[in-house]
Amino acid sequence: MNLSNISWRKLGLNAGVPLVILIALIFVPFYGSWADYGITLFSLFLVYIILAVAWAMFTGSTGYLSLATAAFYGIGFYAAALLYPAEGALVPLFVVVLVGAAVSFVLAFIVGAITLRLKGIYFAMFTLGLVLLMYQVVNYWLISVLGIRGIVVALESNEVIYYYLVGILVVSILVAYFIKRSKWGLALRSIGDNEEAAAHTGVNVTMIKILVFAISAALMGAVGVIVATKTTYVDANTAFNPMISFSPALMAIFGGMGNLYGPAIGATIFTYIQEILQTGSLKNYYMLIFGLILIATILYLPSGMMGLIQNLWNRIKGARRRALTRG
Amino acid sequence: MLKKVLKFTVPLALCLILVLASILVAGCGPAGTTATEIVIGATRDITGPQAGFQTYGTAPVYKMWIEEVNAAGGIDVGGKKLKVRLIEYDDASDTSVAVKNIEKLCTQDKVNFLFGPTGTAMLFAVAPIANKYKTLMLGSEGGATTMEPLLANMPYVYSVLNYSNHFQLPVFCDLIAAKGAKTVYICFMNDLHGAEYNLTMQSECGLRGIQVLEAKSIPVTIADMDPIINEAKSLNPDVFCMFAYPNQNILFMQTAMSLNFNPKCVIVGPGCNFGFFNLMFGAALNGVCGEGAWNAKSSPAAAAYAQKIEPLVGGAGNMDWWGSIVYYAEYQYFAQAVTKAGTLDTDAILKVFRTEHFQTVVGDFYWSVQGNGTGGGLLPQACYVGQIGQWQNGIFEVVDNDSHNTASFIYPKAPWPQS
Structure with missing residues (x-):
């Protein structure tokens, strides 16, 4: 193996930065007197980062706007409600996470097989409809069949919740990275560019779309399980809240979907802004400020924060090169 | 050239404003408890579908109670008068936001106590979190039969409102x-x-x-x-x-x-x-x-309370003839319990909650403690008006068939008037 062929800068960026971030994340719960609040805030960051990365994994490449996030996330909630109730857990938590992910995968596979032939606004409408359908069906089942409304899930400690989320984040990033770098990633990008052309070149477009859609759904379902052990109360409103479909999408757009860091940066900044606006002295203007930020992003940052950073970096590089040339 | 500069300066300026605003806003956040005050936190629906309760539900009652307490110099805690400060966050009836708010109140703002949220579903959502952080939560709008078995394991949650089977x-x-x-x-x-x-x-x-x-x-x-x-x-x-x-x-x-x-x-x-x-x-x-019920005829104390709260809720149209009076009684009880405990230590106050009766606007007030005396509390029937x-x-x-009634039950009721 010739080490001189390795681009150390590229390797540093691809492996070093995520590794440093991961190590920092592992030590967050032990960070001094801020730890109590820090761990809950960072858990929130992780939830939205995973959802945004999972969402961008499919939509970012294919251009199919999925608003089904809340449906798969909600399945995770109900997996926790049924298998991990406050009265006594039926199976260990990691099994519940696997079940939440598996059920979401299967549902997304079925839904994808039926609907991924739809395009554009029709697919977006169907996926949002799926969230509303899940809400109605589960609500009917609980109220009219079981005669109950909410189910209380066993409460987990902040540390357990946090480390599960770190674990799911690592899996999400690895899955997204390897899909992007694989033949599937190339196929997905070709689908996004021109689906007919991709099909003519021999790409099994339907199967690839369905599988990636189902994989992203599995990650959403896994997060739902963990969040349920944090919020503990599960009802159809909490589980199938349409805002959960919109927020990660907006976060990913805000951060930029060109690479893996975009959705993660978008989710972190968005969640933090949301947090300080909702509970700070501007809390009564939260929605107004949030709306202005969104409008500004769409008008001035069509490629998101990562696009802005890349543009700036290119300009700095260009300026340095010009200076060197002149010198 | 100017166009090129503007292309990047506008988004940059926006980002800079955002970052500075976030730092300023974060800096303006409420500070933690000091020895000279009692901090009570609440997550409430201030802008969502149940926002009306901020006008005619629990909120005007606790705000009035805080004003009264502070006007009197505060609550006597071990011989020292401590004023009450409220930190109220908006959850817009979104349970995930409510949970996050309660976590922030307990972990960052380090509140001493919590007021309940808006409505039964929200109570379900935040009660386990209050309990997790061992912060006493005083109930508000909401209460449910399915909550009763859970209260046995939630010693920090006290639910004050009556509901279907209760009673x-x-x-x-x-x-x-x-x-x-x-x-x-x-x-x-x-x-x-x-x-x-x-x-x-x-x-x-x-x-x-x-x-x-x-x-x-x-x-x-x-x-x-x-x-x-x-x-x-x-x-x-x-x-x-x-x-x-x-x-x-x-x-x-x-x-x-x-x-x-x-x-x-x-x-x-x-x-x-x-x-x-x-x-x-x-x-x-x-x-x-x-469902209710009380009115100004219930007792002279109830009449005085009705007179006091009516202008604060915005007139007769916003009078709540169900929970308002028990919320106020609960706060009166709480103040006396803190004084009796002589400390802000939650466990010491809970001991008082489990054993003591105090006089309030509804008369004798005490808790029915669930879980064989170790869980959270519900109000017994005798304490309701x-x-x-x-x-x-x-x-x-x-119209209850007991000493509480202020009029006889009319049955059958008259038909609707013909317009």
Whole structure:
């Protein structure tokens, strides 16, 4: 193996930065007197980062706007409600996470097989409809069949919740990275560019779309399980809240979907802004400020924060090169 | 060139403003507890669908109580008067935001105590979190049968409001059974409140030999009640139960009057207990029952309280004849318990909560502690001013069949007035 062929800068960026971030994340719960609040805030960051990365994994490449996030996330909630109730857990938590992910995968596979032939606004409408359908069906089942409304899930400690989320984040990033770098990633990008052309070149477009859609759904379902052990109360409103479909999408757009860091940066900044606006002295203007930020992003940052950073970096590089040339 | 510069400076400037604003806003956040004050936190629906409760629910009551306490120099804690400071966050009735708010209140703001959230579902969502952080939460709007077994393991949660089996519908069913009612039609909203009232009503009717002709669920978005009222009319029940929220209850009243549906007794859920129902329906409301209940005739203390709270909620239309008085009594109890404990230590205060009686606006006030004396608390029946109200000539009369009643139960009620 010739080490001189390795681009150390590229390797540093691809492996070093995520590794440093991961190590920092592992030590967050032990960070001094801020730890109590820090761990809950960072858990929130992780939830939205995973959802945004999972969402961008499919939509970012294919251009199919999925608003089904809340449906798969909600399945995770109900997996926790049924298998991990406050009265006594039926199976260990990691099994519940696997079940939440598996059920979401299967549902997304079925839904994808039926609907991924739809395009554009029709697919977006169907996926949002799926969230509303899940809400109605589960609500009917609980109220009219079981005669109950909410189910209380066993409460987990902040540390357990946090480390599960770190674990799911690592899996999400690895899955997204390897899909992007694989033949599937190339196929997905070709689908996004021109689906007919991709099909003519021999790409099994339907199967690839369905599988990636189902994989992203599995990650959403896994997060739902963990969040349920944090919020503990599960009802159809909490589980199938349409805002959960919109927020990660907006976060990913805000951060930029060109690479893996975009959705993660978008989710972190968005969640933090949301947090300080909702509970700070501007809390009564939260929605107004949030709306202005969104409008500004769409008008001035069509490629998101990562696009802005890349543009700036290119300009700095260009300026340095010009200076060197002149010198 | 200028165009190129602007292309990047505008988004950059926006980002800079955002970052600076975030730092400023974060810096403006409330500080933690100091030794000179008692900090109480609350997550409330300030901008969402239940925001009305900030005007006529628990919020005006605790705000009035805080003003009174602070005007008197504060609560006596071990010989030192400590003023009360409130930190209130908006959750817009989103349970995930409410949970996050409670976590922030407990971990960052380090509040000493919590006021309850807006509504039963929110209470379910935040009670385990308050308990997890071992922060005493004083109940507000909301309470549920399904919460009772959970309270056994939630020693930091005290739920103050009465609800279906605790003790409203047993009292109501006693009233209608004593008058000879034989049949009931139940219409309920498909949420926690409606589902629990429906099941409790069916069970209480079963115990008294009253037949439930139909139990129909409705969605929160219902816009037309004609089919339900027509069906109920054809079944001719003695009693019609409408277990839903103000919007649906108003729709029911309008539809029942327009279709001239006149059962002998009508009971209507939340909304009926507020003054605005009386302002909307006037004389037509005579004989309509609601969940509650208290009024200015309940006692001289209740009359004084009604006089005090009415201008603060914005007039007679916003008077809450169900929970308002027990919320205030709960805060009065809390202040005395803190003084008795002589410390802000939650466990010491809980010991007082578990054993002590104090005099409040509703008279003798104490808790029924769940889980064999180690869990959270519910208010015993003796501490409520009433369970069932009935509008009679503009007053929400307490018609319970005991010493609480301020008027006799009218059965059958008069038909709707013909316009």
